[in-house]
Amino acid sequence: MSQRSPSRDASRRNFLKGATLAGAAALTTPAAANTPPPDLPADRPKAPVPGPRLAAAETTLPPVDPDPVKQSSSGGDFMVDVLKTLDIDYLAMNCASSFRGLHEALVNHGGNKPEILTCAHEEIAVHMAQGYAKIEGKPMAMICHGVVGLQHATMAMYNAWCDRVPMLVMGGNIIEANKRGPGAEWVHSAIDPAAIVRDFVKWDDQPTSLQHFAESAVRAYKVAVTPPMAPVMLSLDAELQENPIGDPAALRIPRLATVIPPQGNDAALAQLAKMLVDAETPVIICDRMARTPAGMTRLVELAETLQCAVIDNFGRMNFPSRHPLNQSFRRSIISQADVILALEVNELWGSLNDFSDRIVRSSAPKYKKTAKIVTLGSRDLYMKSNYQDFGRYQEVDLTIAGDAEASLPALTEQVKRLIDEGKKSTFEARGKKLAGAKLATIAQAKSDATIGWDASPITTARLCAELYGQIKDEDWSLVGTSIRLSWPHKLWNIDKSYQWNGGSGGAGVGYTLPASLGAALANKRHGRLTVAIGGDGDFMFVPSTLWTAAHHRIPLLYIVHNNRAYHQEYMYLQAMAARHGRGITNTDIGTTIKDPNVDYATVARGFGVYGEGPISDPRDLGPALKRAIAVVKTGQPALVDVVMDQR
CATH class of the missing domain: 3.40.50.970 (Thiamin diphosphate (ThDP)-binding fold, Pyr/PP domains)
Incomplete structure (x- = not known):
């Protein structure tokens, strides 16, 4: 960090010296990987007594203000x-x-x-x-x-x-x-x-x-x-x-009156309701729709009223993962849709089109030309021009500006008014087909998860399965995963608003560890067990987050997805090398985190956080997770370093 002031520099040097001494003391007694965690005392051991010069520096009063007032x-x-x-x-x-x-x-x-x-x-x-x-x-x-x-x-x-x-x-x-x-x-x-x-x-x-x-x-x-x-x-x-x-x-402090979120236009919602009821294969796509616990409840009611498919982009906890209408891993259903409703979807074009950046960048729509596309959300109410976070322009047939969560009750009531007995029977048949497809998707995911079950490095599927097996009976909250780690959404029963909170937004590296800690702080007063899985490259940007976790005693189980690389970039570099016919022998240069390998558990212990690992034998994974969870239940943070498959 840049220099701030001479007096601050002296203070920081003293702090860093004390932190170094405390860290060295912690490193002399690391927790054994295969033994239960020690009892954690309410008061941590005190740092070594400082020498005379350090003590004088720490106790010297600041300069006297020449102004006696x-x-x-x-x-x-x-x-x-x-x-x-x-x-x-x-x-x-x-x-x-x-x-x-x-x-x-x-x-x-x-x-x-x-x-x-x-x-x-x-x-x-x-x-x-x-x-x-x-x-x-x-x-x-x-x-x-x-x-x-x-x-x-x-x-x-x-x-x-x-x-x-x-x-x-x-x-x-x-x-x-x-x-x-x-x-x-x-x-x-x-x-x-x-x-x-x-x-x-x-x-x-x-x-x-x-x-x-x-x-x-x-x-x-x-x-x-x-x-x-x-x-x-x-x-x-x-x-x-x-x-x-x-x-x-x-001086006076003004009263705060927060804005009631705007609901979509009633006439437009009525038009949308008729489109949805008349559709043969309506599909709802949602992203950052559920801003409160009520959001998921309202979306479930609308989907069940229509018995239609829902695709969740996971920007928030929008829809229960095991709900029969959840078709998030059957996105091919978009090609069958005659009406597509997008709720607070940030980048609709990306959801409705296939894109390839190999050799020549190309794209093709996933949807039928005759499909009617409707957006409902607040995205159009506020936008800026420089940064391109709004995505490519997508043509739609009806745009309704308004908060989606606030608009859903009115939309659902409009839908219910239009459904007669004949429609209800048709909808029930549609729902049964979707439920059958959902069961098949879950069965396929469970089967896929067994591939390489005993392999080392440990598969991401095994990690997620083992972790869920140990937390599923707790009041848990998953607040972060490494890039494209979709196994929890495929295998876990996620049905509460706080059990998933979305991704980083801007895909900026360094998000997962500190954001997970902030979420764990929010969960702390509710007594929830907070867990997160973050990539090793992401961790390397902000490892000192662990000191804040220890200092403020924020309970969080953080699992490092240690694939010893910035693996997305590693794959991109391989693709470029293959494209140019140059082979992939050199693609670990500038993309890997090895030579030396990082011991994240030791790093954690240096910051005062319980650490285990690196775990590379899948037989050691379950016991290590159990010990770490026990630590978190005492109100302390814990980290488990797992050497895992790339994705």
Whole structure:
């Protein structure tokens, strides 16, 4: 990270020295791979006693302020009072001088409410907020340091933008040139800090007064949680945070009134209902439709009323995985559809067309030319132009703007009014055929999962089957998987809204571990067993997330899908080499994570997290998972490093 200030550097050096000593102590007593985990004490062992020089550095008071006048309040105090009205439970940060005023106000004036989550990188802080919001259904806040902290946060903010997740991002800044100290405060400040993220936040502001902050903070929260949801950002001047409040009586905090999500037009919904009832083979495709637990219930009611196929793109937990009408792994049914309804589908063209990028890029539609295509969602209500997260333009026959979840009850009622006994009999016959196809799909998946069952590296199917066998009777929540790891959706019974929360949104590497931790934080108060499976390449971007997990005692079972490569890119490179007739001998250069192989369990233990592995013998997998789950049930995080097949 870029240099922040001389005093901060000294503090960080002391912290890092202490962390190194603690990490070394942890590494001297690693947990044996085949023995039960030790009892975890409520209070962790203390770090070694520091020597005289280190002790003096840690206990020396800061320089005396030459001004003997003491403040009775600060702008940061008022900012904390505003945040407390916004139903924000947590604020993630990597501490820094540009928001020291707000930081101090949080811990002293605010009593650490919202609770601070200490993160070693701004990307971790943002991704934690992303995972948290998708489980808890409300935003988390994060704050970053000037332009450099914001630059670290941008990848995660882009993921959250593409994933349509609300969060309140704040950044420290020093607006007035005559108030900036020489050195770091100049290179870390900007006239317009949010310019770098403006294309992937929904709204931003830079308040110039405390009243301005109060109104902008309330507006920001309201904008963030209004569908289509997205991150928002406030740039906070350091002087505004730190200086005394001039006239407290003149300040007021506006009331927050969140927007009721807009329902689709009644006449358009009636037209859609008639199309669905008259169709012989209607198909529903959904992506980020279920923004609350009610979403899945409402979609099930509509699908069962029509007895029609549902294809879930897994952007959220939209439809039960084992429901007879769930045809997500029979996408060929799209070619039979005469009416296709897309609910909050981000990239419809990609769902309705086959695309090949081999030799010459080509595409072909999956659907019939006569099929009627209808979209229902909030995607058309807000869009930006620079980043291309909206996908290729897809021609449709009817577009209904409105929140899909909010619109489903009215649509279902319209459908029910149009169904007579003859239609009901036809629908029941259609449903029976789909149920039979679903049973066949499940049977095929179970059979496919046995292929290479005893192989080493361990197959991804065996990992998912073994894991489900140990958690299926728990109140579990799967909050992340490595790229294209679809086995849980094929094999597991996923029927609760929190049992799956979607992917990264922008496919940015480094999402899975911190976002899973944020989701685990949301699940913690509900007593759920949180599990995630993440790729080794993804883990390597943000391994210090584990320290936050240990420090805040967030229970999470994290399984590293260790294929010792950035395997998607490895396959792409092989395809390119084959295309050019050059052989694949050299395609491990720049694509693999080996020589040396990484021991992720040892890394975990160094951060204070229980770690097992690397597990390469499939016979060791089940016992290792059992031990790790036992640790998580005590309220602690655990990691299992599994050497697995590529996909």
